[in-house]
Amino acid sequence: MTSTTAPDLSPEPGPGPGPAPTSDAARTGTAMGVAGMATVQLGSALAVPMFAHLGVLGTAGLRVTWAGLLLLILVRPRRRDFAGRDLAACAVLGVATAGMMVFFALAISRIPLGTASALEFLGPLAVSLFGPGRSRLRWTAAAAAGVVLLTEPWHGGVDLLGVAYALGAAACWGTYILLTQRVGDRVTGLSGLAVSLPVAAVAAMLVATPTLGEVHWRPALIVLGLAVLNPVIPFALEFLALRRLTASSFGTLMSLEPAMALLVGLLVLHQIPGPGPALGVALVVTAGMGATRTGARVEVEHMATSAAVEPPAPPDTERAA
DSSP: OOTTTTOSSSSOOOOOOOOOHHHHHHHHHHHHHHHHHHHHHHHHHHGGGHHHOOHHHHHHHHHHHHHHHHHHHHOOOOGOOHHHHHHHHHHHHHOOOOOOOOHHHHTTTOOHHHHHHHHHHHHHHHTTTTTTTTHHHHHHHHHHHHHHHHGGGGGOOOOOHHHHHHHHHHHHHHHHHHHHHHHHHHHHHHHHHHHHHHHHHHHHHHHGGGGGGOOOOHHHHHHHHHIIIIHHHHHHHHHHHHHTBOHHHHHHHHHHHHHHHHHHHHSSSOOOOOOHHHHHHHHHHHHHHHHHHHBBBHHHHTTTTTTOOOOOOOTOOOOOO
């Protein structure tokens, strides 16, 4: 991405005066990311039965449309809050969001939720590979091994089209991570998300409309509830989390996604993982824990004056999370 405000992939701040806000930001961002992942997987599992009523594309498109409308109503973004380049970034983010949701819906219609989630994780994993430091590579390697154990490719019999859809979702998710951080740095609050999701709705409905028949009020209201569960709540949480974490740390933290999908499969779909996936869960959880230890971002407003030495902050003036 050619931009003068590329995502911050610089080394994490080391020990020094005033580390408390940094660790607080990392913990808050991590909690937001984990909560977002839980709602994503629960919403995905509950959306599967709707495929029989609205079709895969119809369910995905209608859910993104409800989400875009909800964000517009709740946030009410103002044109003066956006520069021209920011609006363009929000539009591209919306297209990536639509691709991520549509591809993932197509994937889980053909392959298990845990497998689809593990393959989709390759997008954030690719982002994390660009992070600095050997410790980052160690956590990335652990997460990669976990993904292999979760998917168990040596067993064969995986639907190749479903895998292709999941990889398409992975590419869109990696793009989403980088663009969300840029938009979050330049746009106040959730205004960027309130612009990008309606764009995502238009893009998704362009694909879904030809497959939609008559939509009755009951399935429409069910999909409205699903839209709140996924993507409104998790996208808002992840959007805010990316303002507190580096793109590479967030990508490694997202290694918890396949584990969360496996847990939802166990509790909601009654799918019991074998020894391989269970070990994969342990590996990705370990990688996620490693990400929380080095996950805080350098504050955007301080980047231009990084050469200046700031005095230690008083104990009672911590930055609000």
